[in-house]
Amino acid sequence: xxxxxxxxxxxxxxxxxxxxxxxxxxxxxxxxxxxxxxxxxxxxxxxxxxxxxxxxxxxxxxxxxxxxxxxxxxxxxxxxxxxxxxxxxxxxxxxxxxxxxxxxxxxxxxxxxxxxxxxxxxxxxxxxxxxxxxxxxxxxxxxxxxxxxxxxxxxxxxxxxxxxxxxxxxxxxxxxxxxxxxxxxxxxxxxxxxxxxxxxxxxxxxxxxxxxxxxxxxxxxxxxxxxxxxx
Amino acid sequence: xxxxxxxxxxxxxxxxxxxxxxxxxxxxxxxxxxxxxxxxxxxxxxxxxxxxxxxxxxxxxxxxxxxxxxxxxxxxxxxxxxxxxxxxxxxxxxxxxxxxxxxxxxxxxxxxxxxxxxxxxxxxxxxxxxxxxxxxxxxxxxxxxxxxxxxxxxxxxxxxxxxxxxxxxxxxxxxxxxxxxxxxxxxxxxxxxxxxxxxxxxxxxxxxxxxxxxxxxxxxxxxxxxxxxxx
Numbered sequence: 463x464x465x466x467x468x469x470x471x472x473x474x475x476x477x478x479x480x481x482x483x484x485x486x487x488x489x490x491x492x493x494x495x496x497x498x499x500x501x502x503x504x505x506x507x508x509x510x511x512x513x514x515x516x517x518x519x520x521x522x523x524x525x526x527x528x529x530x531x532x533x534x535x536x537x538x539x540x541x542x543x544x545x546x547x548x549x550x551x552x553x554x555x556x557x558x559x560x561x562x563x564x565x566x567x568x569x570x571x572x573x574x575x576x577x578x579x580x581x582x583x584x585x586x587x588x589x590x591x592x593x594x595x596x597x598x599x600x601x602x603x604x605x606x607x608x609x610x611x612x613x614x615x616x617x618x619x620x621x622x623x624x625x626x627x628x629x630x631x632x633x634x635x636x637x638x639x640x641x642x643x644x645x646x647x648x649x650x651x652x653x654x655x656x657x658x659x660x661x662x663x664x665x666x667x668x669x670x671x672x673x674x675x676x677x678x679x680x681x682x683x684x685x686x687x688x689x690x691x692x693x
Numbered sequence: 694x695x696x697x698x699x700x701x702x703x704x705x706x707x708x709x710x711x712x713x714x715x716x717x718x719x720x721x722x723x724x725x726x727x728x729x730x731x732x733x734x735x736x737x738x739x740x741x742x743x744x745x746x747x748x749x750x751x752x753x754x755x756x757x758x759x760x761x762x763x764x765x766x767x768x769x770x771x772x773x774x775x776x777x778x779x780x781x782x783x784x785x786x787x788x789x790x791x792x793x794x795x796x797x798x799x800x801x802x803x804x805x806x807x808x809x810x811x812x813x814x815x816x817x818x819x820x821x822x823x824x825x826x827x828x829x830x831x832x833x834x835x836x837x838x839x840x841x842x843x844x845x846x847x848x849x850x851x852x853x854x855x856x857x858x859x860x861x862x863x864x865x866x867x868x869x870x871x872x873x874x875x876x877x878x879x880x881x882x883x884x885x886x887x888x889x890x891x892x893x894x895x896x897x898x899x900x901x902x903x904x905x906x907x908x909x910x911x912x913x914x915x916x917x918x919x920x921x922x923x924x
Contacts, residue, residue: 467870467871467872468871468872469869469870469871470701470869470870470871471869472703472869498869501868501869508877508880508881637732638700638701638702638703638729638732639698639700639701640698640699640700640701640871641698641699646739646740649739650739
């Protein structure tokens with residue numbers, strides 16, 4: 463059995479996910495956050511897991527990863543998309559790569575658009591979509607080589623072709639939702655569902671006129687250093 | 694398949710749970726909150742569910758239930774423990790009662806101690822424990838006929854006798870956790886695990902000296918009216 467535990471960091475409304483193979487106890491942590499590293503390592507120890515990897519869905523602009531601190535304590539492998547050109551990462555992955563976790567295979571899907579480093583991790587009927595596809599929303603596309611047309615293609619050509627009952631675990635939620643499904647987002651995502659055209663979507667995304675994320679100046683370079691050099 | 698969707702209300706850190714039978718689409722909402730009624734009804738409609746019940750794990754002191762508003766819109770049945778002596782409820786339940794949801798049976802377990810109206814709902818390998826058993830914690834016992842000895846007995850004699858892999862969905866969490874298991878809490882709950890004695894537990898709970906919940910004066914009478922008369 464693949465176990466999944468959803469964890470939340472309220473300051474940036476970020477979800478971290480702990481995945482483990484019940485039998486082998488091998489575990490991975492998706493999108494760790496620096497301020498919750500102590501909580502998450504305590505949980506890993508209580509559950510008697512062998513944490514093998516920290517996986518990033520992308521180079522985040524809103525929070526600092528905990529991957530470097532966790533590696534110092536547990537000897538984990540820090541994994542990010544190859545486009546990030548991160549010097550601190552232990553493994554750079556891209557579309558089609560497989561990350562082995564006990565008897566499970568975690569498949570890397572390139573899903574650029576929010577940034578050019580965006581990955582969706584797919585395993586066992588679940589997708590961890592980061593900021594690519596949110597519940598009834600999607601990531602913004604106005605920084606870090608974001609591209610609305612690319613985001614549309616990632617969602618329509620990759621995520622929306624998965625089975626309708628695939629469970630979506632997003633990177634954030636701001637409305638108290640915790641999960642969704644591909645079928646649900648195809649039908650009810652106000653930005654993407656109901657066959658909205660690519661042209662309409664690009665127009666919508668390019669008209670949002672959002673404030674920059676308040677932590678972007680520290681977060682992006684900090685995350686390229688696995689969160690170990692900040693400020 | 695039984696579907697479970699965890700929903701969160703950040704003001705009072707309350708979890709609401711939407712449960713439904715995939716096949717019959719019959720659904721129940723555990724611990725709805727007045728301020729998130731619109732969100733939850735929208736979700737119920739999008740998922741094309743027939744919401745039959747609103748279930749309360751107890752008469753809450755920190756937030757106002759959405760059960761009355763939901764009943765007005767969807768014709769649901771409002772269910773609470775018989776000790777609450779609520780005039781507005783449609784059904785009063787107690788230990789051993791069964792609530793039918795499609796092909797699933799939701800079993801009522803009396804788990805008094807946090808209040809004398811506390812229920813744990815058990816179904817399909819899950820327990821919805823309200824404020825009786827929290828993740829690495831438990832509810833306070835200093836109001837609404839709370840009783841630390843009773844809480845100890847509810848947890849040890851009822852919840853901790855369930856299979857270790859039973860998944861716990863609590864009524865609140867303040868640390869970013871979303872679920873736990875019986876085995877995990879038996880081993881790692883700092884208030885209750887590791888064979889702490891009843892006497893020690895009662896001493897601990899009676900020494901907490903907590904501030905009263907800030908909404909208790911409105912919440913308790915409001916909840917006895919299904920949230921329809923406030924202030």
